[in-house]
Amino acid sequence: MENEKTRYSDAELKEFKELLLDKLRSSKEELNSLASSLSSPNANGTDDTAGTYKTLEDGSATLEKEQINQLAARQKKFIEQLEAALVRIENKTYGICRETGKLIPKERLRAVPHTTLTMEAKMKQ
Structure with missing residues (x-):
C-alpha cells in the first residue's frame, strides 16, 4: 500500500497561509469601504431637487443601504471563514476534508x- 499523504507539509501550509492572509487583507479593505459608504451621507448633491423626487430618492437610498448591509454581512462571514482557515493552518489540520478525512486537492484550495x-x-450535500 502506497504511503498516501494525510496532511500538507509546513512549506505547503506556509504557501496557503500567505494566500489566506492576502485574501483576508483585501476582504477587510472591502468591508471597510462598505462600512464607510454606509456612514457617509448621500453624496449625489441632490438636496435642491423638488420635493416630489425626495420620496423616490429616500426609497432608493434605503434599498441601497440594505444591499450594502447584505454585502457587508457576507463579507464579515467570509472574513470569519478565512480566519478559521488560518486557525486550521496553525493546528496543521488545514486542507483535510471534514467529511471524508481525505486531503483536499491543492487546486481546490487555491480556488x-x-x-x-x-x-x-x-457534491453529496
Missing part, C-alpha cells in the same frame, strides 16, 4: 482557500 470539503463531499 476556495477557506473550504473544509473535497468536491466529492460537497
Whole structure:
C-alpha cells in the first residue's frame, strides 16, 4: 500500500497561509469601504431637487443601504471563514476534508482557500 499523504507539509501550509492572509487583507479593505459608504451621507448633491423626487430618492437610498448591509454581512462571514482557515493552518489540520478525512486537492484550495470539503463531499450535500 502506497504511503498516501494525510496532511500538507509546513512549506505547503506556509504557501496557503500567505494566500489566506492576502485574501483576508483585501476582504477587510472591502468591508471597510462598505462600512464607510454606509456612514457617509448621500453624496449625489441632490438636496435642491423638488420635493416630489425626495420620496423616490429616500426609497432608493434605503434599498441601497440594505444591499450594502447584505454585502457587508457576507463579507464579515467570509472574513470569519478565512480566519478559521488560518486557525486550521496553525493546528496543521488545514486542507483535510471534514467529511471524508481525505486531503483536499491543492487546486481546490487555491480556488476556495477557506473550504473544509473535497468536491466529492460537497457534491453529496
